[in-house]
Amino acid sequence: MYKRLFIGALATLAFSTNVLAHGACEGRPLHHDMENIKTELKGMASSLKSGDNKQAAKKVEQVIALFKDARSQTPYLFVEKKLSGDALAKETAEYQSVIDDTIQVFSSLETALENNDSAKIKTLMGEIGKQKHIGHSTFKADC
Numbered sequence: 001m002y003k004r005l006f007i008g009a010l011a012t013l014a015f016s017t018n019v020l021a022h023g024a025c026e027g028r029p030l031h032h033d034m035e036n037i038k039t040e041l042k043g044m045a046s047s048l049k050s051g052d053n054k055q056a057a058k059k060v061e062q063v064i065a066l067f068k069d070a071r072s073q074t075p076y077l078f079v080e081k082k083l084s085g086d087a088l089a090k091e092t093a094e095y096q097s098v099i100d101d102t103i104q105v106f107s108s109l110e111t112a113l114e115n116n117d118s119a120k121i122k123t124l125m126g127e128i129g130k131q132k133h134i135g136h137s138t139f140k141a142d143c
């Protein structure tokens with residue numbers, strides 16, 4: 001009986017912690033930037049598919065602007081970890097460095113699109129996936 005109550009309480013706690021973490025992340029400017037990046041990338045992929053590289057390059061410009069804004073935001077993970085002082089400065093610098101690398105990849109993609117360089121476009125799309133993985137596995141809280 002007690003065991004069941006205990007498990008029930010644990011399940012409720014896990015559920016509410018998850019919901020709270022999710023809510024905490026959603027209202028933040030970084031979350032909005034990321035959602036907009038996802039939308040612009042979808043638009044870019046469909047322009048690319050229809051052979052409109054010029055339009056795709058415009059979408060990439062939007063993505064770069066959004067990453068520049070994201071660079072000045074604080075990941076929720078840093079708040080959750082209660083980072084401050086030197087630790088906050090160190091992790092912020094690492095976060096900004098990954099964003100800078102990502103912006104670099106998107107700038108190269110813009111050039112490749114303008115040059116209609118299909119091989120380069122394909123390689124850079126792979127690089128973008130890698131940057132996303134690095135960014136999320138290092139700086140994204142479970143939210």
Ligand code: HEM
Binds near residue numbers: 035037076102139
């Ligand atoms: C390159 C393509 C990327 C896409 C399409 C993307 C997309 C998203 C989306 C849709 C979310 C919110 C929903 C979720 O999946 O949970 C998110 C959250 C997040 N992303 Fe990205 N992302 C990208 C790259 C990056 C990079 C490079 C970084 C870090 C350097 C990063 C850091 C984060 C963080 C920290 C959050 C959580 C929001 C918060 O802490 O408030 N993302 N991303």
